[in-house]
Amino acid sequence: MELILALGIGVLVASGVWLILRPRTFQVIIGLSLIAYAVNLFIFAMGRLRVGAPPALTSTEAIDAAQYTDPVPQALVLTAIVISFALTALFLVVLLAARGLTGTDHVDGREPSE
Amino acid sequence: MSGLADHLVILPIILPLVVAAAMLLFDERRRRLKAGLSLLTVAGILAASVALLYDAATGPAGVGAFQVYALGNWAAPFGIVLVADQLSALMLVLSSTLGAGALLFALARWDGAGPRFHALFLLLLMGVNGAVLTGDLFNLFVFVELMLAASYGLVLHGSGEERVRAGLHYIAINLGASMLFLIGVSLIYGTAGTLNMADLADRIPDLSDKVRPLFELGCAILAMAFLIKASAWPLGFWLPRTYAAASAPVAALLAIMSKVGVYALVRLSLLLFGPAAGASAGFGGDWLLAAGLATIAFGTVGALGARELTRAVGFSIMISSGTVLAALGLGDERALAGALFYMAGSTLAAGALYLLAEILARDDREDAEDSSEQVFADEYQDPFDQETREDAIAIPLTVAVLGGAFLACTLTLAGLPPLAGFIGKLAIFIGALPPGGAGAGWSGWSTVALLTLSSLGVLICLARFGVAELWVPAEEPSPMVRPVEFAALAGLIGAVLLLTVLGGRVMDYMDQTVAGLERPGEYVSAVLGAEIR
Numbered sequence: 233m234e235l236i237l238a239l240g241i242g243v244l245v246a247s248g249v250w251l252i253l254r255p256r257t258f259q260v261i262i263g264l265s266l267i268a269y270a271v272n273l274f275i276f277a278m279g280r281l282r283v284g285a286p287p288a289l290t291s292t293e294a295i296d297a298a299q300y301t302d303p304v305p306q307a308l309v310l311t312a313i314v315i316s317f318a319l320t321a322l323f324l325v326v327l328l329a330a331r332g333l334t335g336t337d338h339v340d341g342r343e344p345s346e
Numbered sequence: 347m348s349g350l351a352d353h354l355v356i357l358p359i360i361l362p363l364v365v366a367a368a369m370l371l372f373d374e375r376r377r378r379l380k381a382g383l384s385l386l387t388v389a390g391i392l393a394a395s396v397a398l399l400y401d402a403a404t405g406p407a408g409v410g411a412f413q414v415y416a417l418g419n420w421a422a423p424f425g426i427v428l429v430a431d432q433l434s435a436l437m438l439v440l441s442s443t444l445g446a447g448a449l450l451f452a453l454a455r456w457d458g459a460g461p462r463f464h465a466l467f468l469l470l471l472m473g474v475n476g477a478v479l480t481g482d483l484f485n486l487f488v489f490v491e492l493m494l495a496a497s498y499g500l501v502l503h504g505s506g507e508e509r510v511r512a513g514l515h516y517i518a519i520n521l522g523a524s525m526l527f528l529i530g531v532s533l534i535y536g537t538a539g540t541l542n543m544a545d546l547a548d549r550i551p552d553l554s555d556k557v558r559p560l561f562e563l564g565c566a567i568l569a570m571a572f573l574i575k576a577s578a579w580p581l582g583f584w585l586p587r588t589y590a591a592a593s594a595p596v597a598a599l600l601a602i603m604s605k606v607g608v609y610a611l612v613r614l615s616l617l618l619f620g621p622a623a624g625a626s627a628g629f630g631g632d633w634l635l636a637a638g639l640a641t642i643a644f645g646t647v648g649a650l651g652a653r654e655l656t657r658a659v660g661f662s663i664m665i666s667s668g669t670v671l672a673a674l675g676l677g678d679e680r681a682l683a684g685a686l687f688y689m690a691g692s693t694l695a696a697g698a699l700y701l702l703a704e705i706l707a708r709d710d711r712e713d714a715e716d717s718s719e720q721v722f723a724d725e726y727q728d729p730f731d732q733e734t735r736e737d738a739i740a741i742p743l744t745v746a747v748l749g750g751a752f753l754a755c756t757l758t759l760a761g762l763p764p765l766a767g768f769i770g771k772l773a774i775f776i777g778a779l780p781p782g783g784a785g786a787g788w789s790g791w792s793t794v795a796l797l798t799l800s801s802l803g804v805l806i807c808l809a810r811f812g813v814a815e816l817w818v819p820a821e822e823p824s825p826m827v828r829p830v831e832f833a834a835l836a837g838l839i840g841a842v843l844l845l846t847v848l849g850g851r852v853m854d855y856m857d858q859t860v861a862g863l864e865r866p867g868e869y870v871s872a873v874l875g876a877e878i879r
Contacts (some may be wrong), residue, residue: 252518252522257514260518264518264521264522264525267522267525268525271525271528271529271532274528274529274532275528275532277536278532278533278535278536279536280536304535304541305532305535305536308484308531308532308535311484311488312528315488315491315524316521316524316525318495319491319494319495319498319517319521319524320521322495322498322499322517323517323518323521326498326502326510326513326514326517327514329502329505329510330510330511330514333506333507333510333511334507334510334511339514339515339518340511341507341510341511341514
């Protein structure tokens, strides 16, 4: 499971970095989204990978902490997802405005001269 | 303790948040109401910040100097805390002074150039205030994102092709930086098991050798995110262009934003990597020094090459960030206190210069006037409000007044006597070159040399613009300044002069601030031992 998760994060980041270095704004926004997904998975993995362990306590009696998974990274992921989603949406609006004002979807707002 | 005074710490965050949210309920045409609400709010934040500064300056030293506010009344390592100490209070006063100046200037006409200016303005202030008050790393991320989200909207305020183009780069770069921020924070959590800054500082000496490299990697990645925001070389190429493209009052407010990155670096490196940090003590200091020196050099060259005044101011903001980073990297208390002093003066002066640049550009060219008129002719300009707007008046000796303001800003940014910048730079020199000449290595000498060169560069560059804008024989009529715009300018210049007149006491305050930062143990015991009411 660790290998699959690590590979997944690695592939997402590699694709994302390649895409944000491309000259078109749409490629940049997809690249940023992919990196955001990878980062969210990474935060989740920082709570250690556990199968079948609940993050929330169900009783008030003394418990064995080893039976539970860490809830903090899961809460952090939730916040990070919301923020990156909102800012990606905002970036999309700016991207469309730039396309409308400059007439090109190049990140510099003009086509490179040949 | 009395009830209301306890909640002073959270006021600079909660006040703009509530007012900004309430403002969304009002129509864009009620501009007068919105302007009044914003003014009152900013005045409230300013009063609260000054009260906190006063408390910090006169309060007891040691553990008692920290005002710890437990949100939701949860004890420190589990709940999120706000911590007001001297550095936080200094940043609060700086941001609200600059905010008040920028807001006054915007009231003359810029607030009508686009939708929801006042709400975004207050949210930006709230983000800055939250970022400097919080005592939790993830909370810091949230406040920085709030600040950035509001700034994305404000950079585009007034629209236009250049703003959208510069804004696109600005947003893309900062979204990338936020990802680095998150990776750093989660690595720190994964290795140290806490995000509370005080708890973190407590745990660092006991980290096992197996996780320490990973932990330091996380801190380095986090520092990259802050260095991007502080626009250190080579991560800060976005700053001069974005700030030059933004409308004048927004650019003045943005001048404080790059300092939030600087604040975070100062706070975290002194808290986490002080002498008590065991094997990690002094982590990253050399890198900060190198980055700071490179930023000063790049900013100087950039300012000399700038062809517009607004760009030159952007480069001088980079120099001011670089100065603090270099002083932090030097690891000398005196130098850091001087750098903080210089940062306060130069940030105010840079904000005032952005406002001045807009006034001076008004009579520059016919087409410039046309393009700014276009901005104001868009759909958000309320036709019924025209007669209530104050008309521009010709203040007697306008050019002389503007020239005096320009001179004050130039002297402060270049760090020449008799104004505030000089006091700061002198303290850095004294700190970098200990008396007797012994012990000042290459780092001290190169800092002094670069700072001197940067003073010369900024002086040449700004004097060139001053001559071109103010000393040319006046064929066209002198620029018209509205009374509120004049008040904004006078306020910011007045703050710089106040900083100079009270130089000795402010310098004492900076010394106390740095001395407090150098004793992270007190911060830790104040936060972790805070009583829950």
